[in-house]
Amino acid sequence: MSIPANLKYTDSHEWARSEADGTVTVGITHHAQDLLGDLVFVENPALGRKLKKGEECGVVESVKAASDIYAPISGEVVAVNGDLETAPEKINEGAYDAWMFRLKPSNPAELEALLDAAGYQKLVEAEAH
């Protein structure tokens, strides 16, 4: 599966997408869901919570393992994808469609500092060895 070129990435395997309204949508990558296997539980940050870049703000759990989710950039949580509460497997079915939460960035420049698709590709390849 190719890594979408229009997204930004973290080394903890979140993706971030800049929206037209200035918010940033966050999810986990295809590679991350593949490593975790069948997902059975998703916990999103609370609406209105103000996150700092790199802060632990959620959890995804597969049958086998739990993995923390970190805020890719700083900002306030303005939306969460409630569908994932009852259907966490949507992330397995399409990691780039099943978004987790949306942030209103407090420092939009942080987004530019994240990995681009090529940088993330290198990270994934390095982890495979």
Add this chain to the structure above:
Amino acid sequence: MLKQTPLNAVHRALNARLVDFGGWEMPLHYGSQIEEHHRVRKDAGMFDVSHMLALDVDGEGAQTFLRQLLANNVDRLMIPGKALYSCMLNDSGGILDDLIVYFLDPRRFRVVVNAATADKDLAWMFSQRARAAAAVTVTPRRDLAMIAVQGPAARAKVWRALPLSKPATGALGPFFAAEWGAFFFGRTGYTGEDGFEITLPAAEAPGLWQALLDAGVGPAGLGARDTLRLEAGMNLYGQDMDETVTPLECGLKWTVDLESPRDFVGKAALLAAPPRAQMLGLVLLERGVLRAHQEVETRNGHGEITSGSFSPTLDISIALARLPNGVQAGEAAKVKIRDKWLPARTVKYPFVRNGRTLVAGLSSSIP
């Protein structure tokens, strides 16, 4: 360098996710462990369990040797082919391993032990043989492979793959075994479903695997094996039990024969020290996933989860937990998951057996 089973190339060809399991490179899943789980509950799946070690215990003194070696009593095995589940204890009653022993005749037994403990088990058996001066040979059979075919349709599909084996295995009752040429069929398993565990010469394992695939048996990995055994309320060695606990403290009292006058290794320790804790099942009453080592609070004090996971059959999270004596099934409890205490309930286990849910009235109460 990880050890590989005779089916390693087969797993690779099926795009299995391979993981290090106690020094063995084993398939975790072949795509979706939840689908593999459901397939075993509803139809038939197969597991490569060749990492486990089969041992032949033969000789004039075989029965006497096993009688004192094991906590369960091999004298219960009166009929050739009958199998017995037992713990093997150290002198202080701690569990060295759990195993299955098949009785072939009074001078011939087949024992199957766990992979990670195999070397330790062998060393222990040799030392016990010397201690008892028993006229017995213990032969590890690394020349064999093992395939567990499990599920309501498992036996029918095995007979479709191996039609000539049916006369030898068609009438086998649960927990019995039969030999068919160089193949050994045990109607045993680790999933709570019907099926066979087939031990066979390593070179023939890929051929049987393919024949089973052609007969409609789906490959299943260790991931599904773990959720299936947890739903079936079966302990996992190294997780639910080890040398620091006795069988009486992990729900295995039924496997210990303390009534007969027979002596066995660990018996004196079990009689001298009452159990310090007990095993109970837990179901989580909110969304989340129970995991090993999470702390449990009960009205009698604190305990710990030994195995926990999401149950694909029940669609909730379940666990086995070592809890204080006195706690009853059906009581409220709390489990610490990350920084929160979530409500749970103690239950009797197994949770699921032969495709049927044995824990009633649960999922409706979960928001």
